[in-house]
Amino acid sequence: MAGMANMARRARVLGGALALATAAATAALTGTLGPLTTGAGAQPATETFNCTGSAQTFTVPDGFTQITVDAFGAQGGMGGAMSGGQGGPGGRALVTIAVTPGETLDVFVGCKGGDASAGGDGGTGGFNGGGDGNGSSVDGRGAGGGGGASDVRRGSTKLVVAGGGGGSGDGQVPIPGGSGVGGGGASGAPGDDGSGGTPNCTGGGGGTDMGGGAGGVACGGAANNGEPGTSGTGGDGTNGVRSGAGGGGGFFGGGGSGASQGVNVSTAGGGGGSGFGPADVTFETGVRSGDGLVTITFGVAGAAGPAVPVEAEARFTG
Numbered sequence: 001m002a003g004m005a006n007m008a009r010r011a012r013v014l015g016g017a018l019a020l021a022t023a024a025a026t027a028a029l030t031g032t033l034g035p036l037t038t039g040a041g042a043q044p045a046t047e048t049f050n051c052t053g054s055a056q057t058f059t060v061p062d063g064f065t066q067i068t069v070d071a072f073g074a075q076g077g078m079g080g081a082m083s084g085g086q087g088g089p090g091g092r093a094l095v096t097i098a099v100t101p102g103e104t105l106d107v108f109v110g111c112k113g114g115d116a117s118a119g120g121d122g123g124t125g126g127f128n129g130g131g132d133g134n135g136s137s138v139d140g141r142g143a144g145g146g147g148g149a150s151d152v153r154r155g156s157t158k159l160v161v162a163g164g165g166g167g168s169g170d171g172q173v174p175i176p177g178g179s180g181v182g183g184g185g186a187s188g189a190p191g192d193d194g195s196g197g198t199p200n201c202t203g204g205g206g207g208t209d210m211g212g213g214a215g216g217v218a219c220g221g222a223a224n225n226g227e228p229g230t231s232g233t234g235g236d237g238t239n240g241v242r243s244g245a246g247g248g249g250g251f252f253g254g255g256g257s258g259a260s261q262g263v264n265v266s267t268a269g270g271g272g273g274s275g276f277g278p279a280d281v282t283f284e285t286g287v288r289s290g291d292g293l294v295t296i297t298f299g300v301a302g303a304a305g306p307a308v309p310v311e312a313e314a315r316f317t318g
Contacts, residue, residue: 044298044299049294051293060102061101065099071293073147073249075088075147075165076248077115079115079143087144087147088147090286091288092282092288108150111130111148111292112292113164122135122237125249128151129164130146130249134244134259136240143168143170146246147248147273160276161250164273165248167246169243170242170244185272186283188206188207188254189206191255191272194242194257200219201244202258203269204269206271209276212254213229213254214228219258219262220265225258226258231251235247237259240259242259242262243267244257245269248270250274256270272286
């Protein structure tokens with residue numbers, strides 16, 4: 001019995017050796033055996049940045065040469081505790097940009113423009129370029145501050161910008177202040193005009209891709225016009241009996257609105273800030289309420305990623 005068991009064991013060993021020899025011979029004749037790699041990227045990952053009132057950073061992961069930025073500017077503030085209009089919503093800029101693995105980019109997320117206080121103070125401009133709204137000398141109804149822009153920068157160069165919305169004007173019941181308007185397109189929109197004056201106070205101009213929005217024209221006596229927007233910053237509103245609203249921040253900021261020296265007159269809204277980006281950027285105007293937002297996604301379809309090793313396999317060419 002022991003002899004028969006030993007013979008069976010030797011047969012199995014010989015059979016296994018013969019199978020390995022046959023496989024090796026086949027591989028030698030028809031192909032090669034070795035490791036392969038593929039250029040497929042990792043699963044998409046997203047980092048989200050919210051309004052903090054300061055600069056933030058994003059470091060590009062090793063191996064990636066493209067990121068997708070989805071940026072939203074912030075909304076403008078509300079004017080007049082009882083009669084102000086609504087602040088303009090922030091804009092949006094969406095684009096995929098080329099980056100260098102390992103580089104660090106700066107991210108600025110706009111904050112909502114301040115609402116006018118019940119005591120008559122104007123709302124302060126939101127972080128990252130919102131212009132200040134001004135206070136009212138009577139009635140405790142100031143104007144709203146402009147919303148801040150959101151952007152991503154390489155050093156001092158802005159790569160993508162979503163404009164902030166303009167603040168709303170000061171009013172007196174039953175005449176509401178002019179609403180601010182949305183920022184974020186290639187050009188921001190001008191603020192809504194006020195009402196009740198002769199002529200009415202006009203809204204701040206929207207920022208463009210070439211320059212800041214014009215300051216809105218005042219009405220009712222010796223009131224002053226609003227300040228024009230500048231590169232990156234919305235113009236301030238002007239003080240008066242009814243006070244002007246701030247413009248939204250942007251690549252170029254929107255203009256602030258002018259004041260009124262008359263009663264039963266509302267002032268106008270601030271202009272929206274402009275957006276900026278490469279030629280294939282997608283803009284939307286007036287889509288974001290509250291604070292701004294930036295998301296950065298990498299590992300998306302079409303974005304270069306690190307090579308992923310694949311288990312060794314035989315490739316037969318026949």
